[in-house]
Amino acid sequence: xxxxxxxxxxxxxxxxxxxxxxxxxxxxxxxxxxxxxxxxxxxxxxxxxxxxxxxxxxxxxxxxxxxxxxxxxxxxxxxxxxxxxxxxxxxxxxxxxxxxxxxxxxxxxxxxxxxxxxxxxxxxxxxxxxxxxxxxxxxxxxxxxxxxxxxxxxxxxxxxxxxxxxxxxxxxxxxxxxxxxxxxxxxxxxxxxxxxxxxxxxxxxxxxxxxxxxxxxxxxxxxxxxxxxxxxxxxxxxxxxxxxxxxxxxxxxxxxxxxxxxxxxxxxxxxxxxxxxxxxxxxxxxxxxxxxxxxxxxxxxxxxxxxxxxxxxxxxxxxxxxxxxxxxxxxxxxxxxxxxxxxxxxxxxxxxxxxxxxxxxxxxxxxxxxxxx
Amino acid sequence: xxxxxxxxxxxxxxxxxxxxxxxxxxxxxxxxxxxxxxxxxxxxxxxxxxxxxxxxxxxxxxxxxxxxxxxxxxxxxxxxxxxxxxxxxxxxxxxxxxxxxxxxxxxxxxxxxxxxxxxxxxxxxxxxxxxxxxxxxxxxxxxxxxxxxxxxxxxxxxxxxxxxxxxxxxxxxxxxxxxxxxxxxxxxxxxxxxxxxxxxxxxxxxxxxxxxxxxxxxxxxxxxxxxxxxxxxxxxxxxxxxxxxxxxxxxxxxxxxxxxxxxxxxxxxxxxxxxxxxxxxxxxxxxxxxxxxxxxxxxxxxxxxxxxxxxxxxxxxxxxxxxxxxxxxxxxxxxxxxxxxxxxxxxxxxxxxxxxxxxxxxxxxxxxxxxxxxxxxxxxxxxxxxxxxxxxxxxxxxxxxxxx
Numbered sequence: 001x002x003x004x005x006x007x008x009x010x011x012x013x014x015x016x017x018x019x020x021x022x023x024x025x026x027x028x029x030x031x032x033x034x035x036x037x038x039x040x041x042x043x044x045x046x047x048x049x050x051x052x053x054x055x056x057x058x059x060x061x062x063x064x065x066x067x068x069x070x071x072x073x074x075x076x077x078x079x080x081x082x083x084x085x086x087x088x089x090x091x092x093x094x095x096x097x098x099x100x101x102x103x104x105x106x107x108x109x110x111x112x113x114x115x116x117x118x119x120x121x122x123x124x125x126x127x128x129x130x131x132x133x134x135x136x137x138x139x140x141x142x143x144x145x146x147x148x149x150x151x152x153x154x155x156x157x158x159x160x161x162x163x164x165x166x167x168x169x170x171x172x173x174x175x176x177x178x179x180x181x182x183x184x185x186x187x188x189x190x191x192x193x194x195x196x197x198x199x200x201x202x203x204x205x206x207x208x209x210x211x212x213x214x215x216x217x218x219x220x221x222x223x224x225x226x227x228x229x230x231x232x233x234x235x236x237x238x239x240x241x242x243x244x245x246x247x248x249x250x251x252x253x254x255x256x257x258x259x260x261x262x263x264x265x266x267x268x269x270x271x272x273x274x275x276x277x278x279x280x281x282x283x284x285x286x287x288x289x290x291x292x293x294x295x296x297x298x299x300x301x302x303x304x305x306x307x308x309x310x311x312x313x314x315x316x317x318x319x320x321x322x323x324x325x326x327x328x329x330x331x332x333x334x335x336x337x338x339x340x341x342x343x344x345x346x347x348x349x350x351x352x353x354x355x356x357x358x359x360x361x362x363x364x365x366x367x368x369x370x371x372x373x
Numbered sequence: 374x375x376x377x378x379x380x381x382x383x384x385x386x387x388x389x390x391x392x393x394x395x396x397x398x399x400x401x402x403x404x405x406x407x408x409x410x411x412x413x414x415x416x417x418x419x420x421x422x423x424x425x426x427x428x429x430x431x432x433x434x435x436x437x438x439x440x441x442x443x444x445x446x447x448x449x450x451x452x453x454x455x456x457x458x459x460x461x462x463x464x465x466x467x468x469x470x471x472x473x474x475x476x477x478x479x480x481x482x483x484x485x486x487x488x489x490x491x492x493x494x495x496x497x498x499x500x501x502x503x504x505x506x507x508x509x510x511x512x513x514x515x516x517x518x519x520x521x522x523x524x525x526x527x528x529x530x531x532x533x534x535x536x537x538x539x540x541x542x543x544x545x546x547x548x549x550x551x552x553x554x555x556x557x558x559x560x561x562x563x564x565x566x567x568x569x570x571x572x573x574x575x576x577x578x579x580x581x582x583x584x585x586x587x588x589x590x591x592x593x594x595x596x597x598x599x600x601x602x603x604x605x606x607x608x609x610x611x612x613x614x615x616x617x618x619x620x621x622x623x624x625x626x627x628x629x630x631x632x633x634x635x636x637x638x639x640x641x642x643x644x645x646x647x648x649x650x651x652x653x654x655x656x657x658x659x660x661x662x663x664x665x666x667x668x669x670x671x672x673x674x675x676x677x678x679x680x681x682x683x684x685x686x687x688x689x690x691x692x693x694x695x696x697x698x699x700x701x702x703x704x705x706x707x708x709x710x711x712x713x714x715x716x717x718x719x720x721x722x723x724x725x726x727x728x729x730x731x732x733x734x735x736x737x738x739x740x741x742x743x744x745x746x747x748x749x750x751x752x753x754x755x756x757x758x759x760x761x762x763x764x765x766x767x768x769x770x771x772x773x774x775x776x777x
Contacts, residue, residue, distance in 0.1 A: 280758060287665075
């Protein structure tokens with residue numbers, strides 16, 4: 001038995017932000033700060049319009065966020081997953097209720113299955129697509145198929161629970177035994193039920209198909225394409241978690257500087273300073289892992305499975321720590337509905353289950369790195 | 374040309390030009406036949422020692438980031454080493470401080486034999502009464518004509534028993550507020566009155582030293598920086614220390630997690646679900662720390678020096694400690710044995726080659742040496758996050774009146 005890690009040490013590549021990425025970040029932040037400040041995000045959670053379709057339209061039309069990872073000749077902007085990750089940081093920072101993560105996953109999937117017409121429509125923001133698998137399914141393990149064709153025809157039968165970013169999707173991409181079924185979400189035989197969800201800013205949809213017409217995409221690459229899409233999704237989700245964690249730290253630092261008790265700024269207490277310092281250290285690590293996984297996705301690196309699993313396992317825990325510390329250090333006000341701390345807590349708690357828990361990703365790493373149970 | 378002048382084409386030296394110079398140098402100095410000391414002195418003279426240093430002082434005024442390729446080319450040709458592990462304090466801390474604060478005569482006197490490894494350096498900063506509160510050092514330096522007379526005790530002094538020179542922080546004005554009464558000196562470790570004693574540590578070994586200074590005379594031309602400026606000079610030295618300990622690129626699974634993972638692979642009979650989970654968590658955290666160190670290096674190379682170095686050091690200290698502790702647990706009964714508590718001077722060697730018990734014990738120092746993790750958290754909280762500084766009882770009092 002070899003005592004070394006398989007694959008050695010791959011080249012890390014650039015982990016910094018380029019000027020173009022900085023500009024993209026600034027554009028997204030300016031739009032989101034104006035269109036979806038936290039009080040608007042909170043107010044929306046009490047309505048029957050959980051997705052901010054107007055913000056999504058502006059993000060896709062004015063900035064073109066959906067087309068970033070798609071080559072120009074396939075109807076996209078010809079950027080890469082690195083830029084997608086920067087957008088995810090900003091949307092995580094704002095807990096923006098838009099279907100960006102689901103779109104990224106669907107885009108990765110469509111890119112790998114040759115569905116160029118639909119891919120171009122998604123990249124242009126004309127249509128939105130969602131991969132209909134349970135939200136907690138992660139790369140590296142088979143996704144159970146719960147929808148099948150009725151007989152030999154192209155009508156589907158079955159149920160998928162807890163799908164993300166399907167509330168406003170136009171198209172559902174449903175794994176079936178033979179491959180991938182493409183279903184019109186508003187078509188006959190499709191029932192979508194939006195569930196009350198722990199994360200009010202990214203609500204789950206339970207999908208039932210009963211005689212729904214579908215187009216079946218087959219081919220040897222389809223299973224691998226779903227796995228790859230989930231892996232890229234995990235890499236992008238890590239950047240969302242990074243953005244969320246940074247927001248929680250910044251808000252908490254600001255609050256502790258402003259709040260006085262016992263005649264002192266809360267920020268002057270060493271017990272609190274050290275907790276914030278530890279959180280800052282954890283966030284610098286989250287940034288390094290998120291950037292590396294985005295770099296690997298962008299370059300289709302053979303190290304992507306390890307990079308994405310490390311980023312997912314690490315950033316899940318850092319975002320959760322940031323949200324929980326943030327809530328605790330805000331004290332009583334942080335427990336109230338009128339304060340945004342709970343929006344970040346709920347997103348962070350849900351994100352840590354999305355696309356595979358930290359435990360899931362560590363178990364995948366055990367296989368990849370020859371560290372068996 | 375004076376020592377601090379740059380060569381005329383300093384800015385235009387790129388990687389290709391440097392590679393050509395290395396090749397030219399190697400053609401003229403065959404590493405397999407040239408005496409190592411002569412080779413290293415010639416390499417220094419050619420400006421290929423540390424290429425970002427000025428011409429005449431071992432460099433060519435090139436960019437810092439180009440050094441790695443030069444070192445790699447020399448190593449590939451089988452060139453002799455300049456004792457980098459033994460002289461880690463000289464190369465990493467004393468040299469940049471001399472370059473920054475020394476006058477021309479001091480740079481020309483000390484830098485050549487420092488770089489070649491002919492002279493090993495140590496650092497005489499910490500004292501029994503001044504560890505984290507380094508600005509409180511009590512070793513006194515009293516002016517006597519053209520010299521200073523030193524008295525006091527230093528501690529935690531690595532390499533003092535090998536060192537020819539030491540960088541030292543001493544109090545030249547006890548009447549001043551503590552940060553303002555310090556000066557910075559270079560001490561000849563062979564001077565009369567310098568006594569180095571091994572300090573036995575929890576590993577059983579005497580890796581560090583106590584250094585006793587009794588009426589040690591130091592010529593004034595061995596002072597770095599102005600009288601009373603010692604704290605600024607020392608801070609510059611320490612900034613380089615944190616970079617030296619924390620930064621740089623490391624292979625995946627290097628360091629403490631590497632020993633742990635290797636043990637895991639070799640002993641499947643010891644696996645349990647609980648140990649597995651703990652090991653995987655440490656593996657992920659170590660990989661995250663490795664990428665963070667690499668990102669820090671990229672920031673520094675791009676001219677954006679970040680404060681992340683403090684964070685990297687805190688993290689490596691913790692991971693070394695946790696990985697080595699888990700490794701002992703994984704070893705079971707074997708984890709109860711210890712190789713050797715005999716008091717002795719250790720060789721400078723790879724931690725990975727030492728027994729697991731020794732590593733567990735030695736890594737306890739990682740969160741103490743080079744800035745405790747607690748002080749580094751203060752640094753991050755105050756300098757990065759902008760939180761208020763700790764309340765200070767010593768700000769306006771003369772050093773001599775502080776309680777101790």
